[in-house]
Amino acid sequence: MIDPGALLGPLWTLLAFVGLGWLAARRLAIDPRPIATLLIYLIAPVTFFRGLLLGGPTPHYLLLTLALFLLASLVAAVINPLAKRFLSPQESALLAFSSGTGNTGYFGLPIAMILLPPEGVTLYLFCILGVTLYEFTVGFYLSARGQFSVRQSLIKIVRLPLIYAFLAALLVSGLGLTLPTTLMDSLAVFPSTYTLLGMMIIGMTLGRVAIREIDLRFMAGCVAIRYLLWPWLMLAVVLLLQMLMTLPDELALALLLLGVVPMAANVVVVAMELGIKPEKGALAVLATTLAAPLLIPLYLPLLMRLAGL
Template identity: 90%
Template sequence: MIDPGSLLAPLWTLLAFVGLGWLAARRLAIDPRPIATLLIYLIAPVTFFRGLLLGGPTPYYLLLTLALFLLASLVAIAINPLAKRFLSPQEGAVLAFSSGTGNTGYFGLPIAMILLPPEGVTLYLFCLLGVTLYEFTVGFYLSARGQFSVRQSLVKILRLPLIYAFLAALLVSGLGMMPPTALMDSLAVFPATYTLLGMMIIGMTLGRVTFREIDLRFMVGCVAVRYGLWPLLALALVLLLQAMLPLPAELAMALLLIGVVPMAANVVVVAMELGIKPEKGALAVLVTTLAAPLLIPAYLPLLMHLAGL
């Protein structure tokens, strides 16, 4: 049985960061756009590079990364035409992007460290990397297509350093050229900075929200995909893998956890960078995050029971 109390610590920490962002926007009039650019072009790539190196990529782990990248991409590509059919191009782009990802890092990782043994946390991390890679490739492209042409969208993706950080980490690891310990220790500030600024951007964006930004149709779509479609997909994936091969319980739990986390804070970061409805994304992220302590303790035990765990 999942203890709801175990979810409260990461939840209140994240909400405190959101509150700091709201105060910064309301009292200090800080513009979140430069912070979003800093996250995408500097902090996220360094965080990704460091995490991949520390995880010790192996073909097995990288296969998990590839599988989650493909799953997230397929979900987003399938949702994209449906979203554009019922929403405006910009709103549809935000929904399509959000449909392929979740708050696997800021929210899911602390929970994974509580629920899973060390090997399970490592498996979760490489699944998380696949989702993150989706965000800054296929997801970024789908978001950009809400406002830019195909060529412009592809150019924007090629300018994203996270792709090159991923390739660089694989090259360094493959050559056995682990950076000095002092350097890796100095980079330890980046994951915490990534979490802090990523959640503060939600608060900064909410500080500018008016009642006109509340779009129930968009919000219902986001909640339905995140808490309706993804838990079922995670369960289906676990059952499929169990039918094909011996599936470690730790990996099954990691996959189920990815299926029940709230919306990704990076929805707001990417929308901010591209100028596509970040206020509506921030509201949807906040709603799904507030619902997480109520839904996850109900979802996870049920999914675990159905998966035979």
């Protein structure tokens, strides 16, 4: 049984960061847009590069990364044309982006470290690398298409350094190179900085939100995708894999956990960078994050029982 108390630590930490961002916007009039740019073009690539090297990529682990990247891309590709029928171009682009990702890192990783053994945590990390890769490639493209042409959107993706950070990490690992310990130690500050600034941007954006910007239709779509589609999709994936192969319990639990986390904070970061309704994204992220401690203790044990764990 999942202890709801295990979720309160990550939740309150994230909400405290959101609160700091709200105070920074309201009292210090800080503009979050340069911070979003810093996250996308510097902090996220370094964090991704370091995490990939420390995980020790193997063909088995990279297959997980590829599988989650393809799954996230597929979900977004299916949701994108459906969203266009009911929402404006910018809102549908934001919904399509958010549909392929979740708060697998800021929120999900602390829970994974409680529920999973070390090997399971490693498996989970390579899964979320695939989700992150989706965010800054296919997801970024879908978001950009909300207001840019195909050519402009592709140019924006080519300029994203996270793609090159991924390739550089694979090259370093493939050549068997070992980076200096002092360098790797100095990069240890980036993951926590990534989490802090990523959640603060939500608060900064909320600090500028007016009541009239609350869009219940958009929020309902986000909540339905995050808490209705993804949990059952990941259960279907686990059941299918169990039919095809001997699936380790720790990998099955890691996959189920990916399906029950709230919306990704990077929805706001990317929306801020592209100028596509970051306020609506921030409200939806906050709503799903607040719902997580109530839903996950119910959802995850149910999914585990159905998967025979």
